[in-house]
Amino acid sequence: MADVNRGNRPLSPHLTIYRPQWTSMTSIFVRITGNALIVATLLIVWWFAAAAAGPEAFATANGVITSWFGDLVLFLSVGALWYHMLGGLRHLVWDAGYLLDVHKSEMMGQAMVIIAVLMTIFTAIVV
Amino acid sequence: MAYMTDRKRAVGNGAAKTGTEHHWQMIVTSCALAILVPFFVFTFGPALGGTYEEIIAYYSRPYPAIVAALTMLVGLIHFRGGVQTLIEDYVHGMARKVLIIGAICLSYGAAAVVLFAIVRLAL
Numbered sequence: 001m002a003d004v005n006r007g008n009r010p011l012s013p014h015l016t017i018y019r020p021q022w023t024s025m026t027s028i029f030v031r032i033t034g035n036a037l038i039v040a041t042l043l044i045v046w047w048f049a050a051a052a053a054g055p056e057a058f059a060t061a062n063g064v065i066t067s068w069f070g071d072l073v074l075f076l077s078v079g080a081l082w083y084h085m086l087g088g089l090r091h092l093v094w095d096a097g098y099l100l101d102v103h104k105s106e107m108m109g110q111a112m113v114i115i116a117v118l119m120t121i122f123t124a125i126v127v
Numbered sequence: 128m129a130y131m132t133d134r135k136r137a138v139g140n141g142a143a144k145t146g147t148e149h150h151w152q153m154i155v156t157s158c159a160l161a162i163l164v165p166f167f168v169f170t171f172g173p174a175l176g177g178t179y180e181e182i183i184a185y186y187s188r189p190y191p192a193i194v195a196a197l198t199m200l201v202g203l204i205h206f207r208g209g210v211q212t213l214i215e216d217y218v219h220g221m222a223r224k225v226l227i228i229g230a231i232c233l234s235y236g237a238a239a240v241v242l243f244a245i246v247r248l249a250l
Contacts, residue, residue: 034209038233041202044171045241048195051186052244055179066176074175078168085164088157095154127172 022109023102030087033080040077043070078123083116149208156205160198167198183248192249199241207234 018024043065050061064070090108093099099108170191174182186192210230218226 031209031213035206035213037202038206038210041199041206042237045199045237045244048199048241048244048248051179051182052247058179058182062179062182081164081168085161089161092154092157123168123172127169127175 022106026087026109026112030084033084033087037077037080037084040073040080043073075120075124078127079116079120082119082123083112086112086116149211153205153208156201156208159201160205163194163198163201166194170194186245186248189249192245196242196245199245200238203234203238203241207231210234 047058047061047065050057065074090112093108094105099105174185174191177185186195207230211227214223214226214230
């Protein structure tokens with residue numbers, strides 16, 4: 001028993017074999033959006049550092065962040081931000097012991113996608 | 128022929144014993160960010176696009192400066208915890224350690240830079 005085969009046993013296939021579900025897909029995108037937000041965060045850190053450094057440095061950083069590319073990054077990041085925030089609030093609801101059954105979990109997943117899209121459009125219009 | 132018993136092989140590979148604090152830190156920072164992020168988006172967003180002089184004047188005010196400093200600091204601490212979980216799930220061995228150390232340095236480094244910059248703008 002002590003020298004059983006380690007590390008070469010068949011593993012249960014998971015991601016590749018299951019039909020995509022609202023619960024799993026929304027969870028994966030919470031992870032992707034959360035970590036992708038470091039791009040916009042570092043852009044904003046750079047922007048603040050440049051503003052503190054002086055007008056020339058600010059002109060460079062501000063030029064990048066207000067270019068079409070900067071706009072695109074910030075627009076996608078606002079979407080990622082609201083989506084990730086709703087995902088986090090969903091975790092707080094689950095941690096508190098509510099809405100844990102499959103039907104309600106899937107409804108929460110659909111709701112957070114819709115709300116995140118609406119909040120992103122609202123932010124893009126207002127800001 | 129290996130003499131190690133199943134029990135001996137399992138000892139030490141169980142719970143890491145430190146996960147509770149990590150989870151709790153993510154909970155606390157996420158609660159803080161749920162409040163801070165809307166304030167930051169709707170103070171930083173309208174300011175963006177202003178001239179150098181407008182930005183200096185805007186971030187000399189306490190409210191936008193404190194909101195920006197807190198959001199960046201708590202956000203980067205939250206990222207530091209989140210990205211560590213991401214790395215632990217997908218990367219193994221030495222690369223895992225290097226990436227985790229690098230991510231922690233990046234998080235605190237960026238936090239230090241942005242706090243210094245905001246304090247300098249505000250004062």
